[in-house]
Amino acid sequence: METADEAMVLARVRAGETAAYAELVTRHAPMARRLAVLSGAGADADDVVQEAFVKAYRSLSSFRDGAEFRPWLLRIVVNESRNLHRGRSRRSDRELRVVREDARLVTGSDPAEAAVGGERREALLAAVRSLPEDLREVVTCRYLLELSEAESAASLGIPPGTVKSRLHRGLARLREELPDV
Known part of the structure; x- marks a missing residue:
């Protein structure tokens, strides 16, 4: 759905x-769910996404005409994920379930290749999860959700320059932790 089509639907x-x-x-729920999972919502991802869509619907009157809906919605998802985790000090391994399921669909039929690929994927996701929240969110938006810098900035409510600097720091930490991946 293009921006013009989205504007018509919003109207x-x-x-x-x-x-x-x-x-x-229908258009944005899958990405919103992936973001919620990767932001640490885990088994509560569906609840986070549902709450985000409800809040977005209730706030449509404050949505700026001509703006893109997806980054605005994803920002709400990020905020809902943060709200879910306030006060929690550790993350659940269940948050990787969706990523693992997606990876199984893409992995080739060679069992050895699948095992090595799975181990690398697990190591990478564990390293991403270990990043500080501000760096993890930027890396997740840019590389796991494949958002542009502008969409990442809008989704996270930060300037584009901050996306670039956090991305640089996050990738540097990942390179240190995973030199062979």
């Missing part, structure tokens, strides 16, 4: 056609 929702919101949910 329909604002005009009272609440069923049109389902189009936005």
Whole structure:
């Protein structure tokens, strides 16, 4: 869905056609769920995403015309994930379940290749999870969700220059921790 199409759907929702919101949910829910999982929501990812969509719907009146919906929604998802984890000091391994399932679909049929690839993927994801939250969020948005710098900045509510500097620091730490991957 292009920005112009999204603007039309948003206009329909604002005009009272609440069923049109389902189009936005269908389009953006998979990425929102991946972001929630990778932001540490784990088994609560679906709840985080649902709450984010509810909050987005209720806040549509404050959504700026001409702005992109996805970064705005993803920022809400990040905030909901942060809210979920306030006060928690450790993360659950269940957050990797979705990533593992996606990886199984992509992995080739060679069992040895799948095992080595799985080990590398696990090591990389563990290293990403060990990054400080600010660095982990930027690395997740840019590389695991494949958002642009501008979309990452909008989703996280930080300037594009901050995305670049945090990305640089995050990748440097990952290189230190995973020199062979």
